[in-house]
Amino acid sequence: MEWIRRQRYLIDFILSSLLRRKGKNFGLLLVYTLVVFMLASVMLFTHALKREVGNVLQASPEIILQRTEAGRHALIPADYLEKIGRLRGVTGRKGRLWGYFYDATVKANYTLMVADERELADTEVIVGSAIARARGVGPGDYLTFRSHDGIAYSFMIRELLDSDTELFSADLVLMSERAFRVSQGVTGGGYTDIVLSVSNPRELSKIAEKLTQRLPDTRPILKQEILRTYDAIFSWRQGILFVLLAGAIMAFVIFAWDKASGLSAEEKREIGILKAIGWETGDVLQMKFWEGAILSVTAFFTGYLLAYLHVFYASASLFEPVLKGWAVLYPAFRLAPVVDGLQIATLFFFTVFPYVVATIIPIWQASVTDPDAVMR
């Protein structure tokens, strides 16, 4: 009880002390909060994005089979569906048709895809929200594409894709098979690739091995590999941002070190007074510990809270171009809030801990001076 009361007295004193140097301490708090805000924004955004991609890809097929020609992706003939033969563990197989279309009007690339399950008429399309925004169109409007042979085809927009999936569907155009084949020149029954559904993930590698043996000119791509690639891309982008932020962090470290180690003559004198009126070295150290802790924990939580709001309620607008990629069609999506305990602990350790230590060490040197220094 007495210990707690003493800590309360020390905190009370340190709060009064901090308010005495409002400008200096507020400046420090501001810079500190900003550093935590930037780091936490990048961490929260990357983490949430990875989680989002992971969730969306959960519904994607386990294996994608692509044919290659001279090492490059080529159309896969329809009879490959038969050539695959019976494979234990494969519960479904389907040819997919998709491709890209460059729209010179808005200087953006669209992804065209056939969606049989939508039962679209040959003159209808369903488009992603970003396309609708870029072209300023909506359901009922017409969208015109120039085909591979220069003929213009107009399609009526039946509906827009659900904005929940915008991370993936922003630039998507869904159309019927006939419309795709005619406009893109994919005649002759070939597919872009074949997707296979596998119920037991442990059989994936075996099935992939068999596919390579039976169809040597194809390459199977596993869902795990796609997930890994996305993970690597976002980690890489996070790394780039961290490198960019390193300068800011270093500046803060120098600022904090200067503040902490460069005890002013006034602060030294005050420590002398406190010792002379009966404070022990330990009391002074505890008091300074609280000073560092109050400043850094306040900065940490404020910075983290601001980062949370920035990422999950303002779509991380500051870091968007780096983390989402460079494109014309930005997906506008709201990430599901994800907070990871380990991530918070890591950030806390690298921001709060060094500051508290940097504050304590120089004070230690000052506080072991003889209390009679005040009398001399």
Added chain:
Amino acid sequence: MRISLQDVHKVFNQGRPNAYPAIRGVTLTIEPNQVTCLKGASGSGKSTLLSMIGCLSRPTSGRIHLGERMLSSLPERFLTDIRRHTFGFIFQQFNLISGLTVLENVLLPAYPLAPDFKQLKKSANALLERFGLQHKAQSPVQWLSGGEAQRVAICRALINDPQILIADEPTANLDTRLSHAFMGQIRQLREIGKTVLITSHDPVVFESPVVDRVIELCDGQVVEG
């Protein structure tokens, strides 16, 4: 509690070429409930002697007893403990912490002892009232006049209810009128049974009727008293 010093020496920078003996073989006894003044010119060793008696520093050799307890051999932690409970200090420059209020400055020595806050505030307010500073409790100390700052320093020295009060050149920054007023406050302290030790070379202090005994120091030695 009686304070007794036996052959006390204090050498600064001992063992170095710039070693300086500030106190040279002082032996004396200071009686309780009295006002004792250590008188002497600058550099005579008054403040050094006072800091050793007040447990702010230790003698190089010799013994200092506080009652039955020998102070000179105690480690810093114990000295701090004795200092907190037994001594109150009034410094030449007042040494108040600027930016804090009068009340906060008065409370400061009590923080490490962590007494009950209501009780502590009550004691502080009672002290401020006794020294006519009640209306200044919430004022920052840098706004105070010299005399008011001096009285705040006295209140701060008394907050832990110490038995002995140590004042180092307390009138050095006061004019004659305020110096007389200060001695009036010392009289009050003697009346409530405190032991007061003052260093001064101000005649207002050592010629004051409040002072029971004057000890004169010269070059680190007692020459009179």
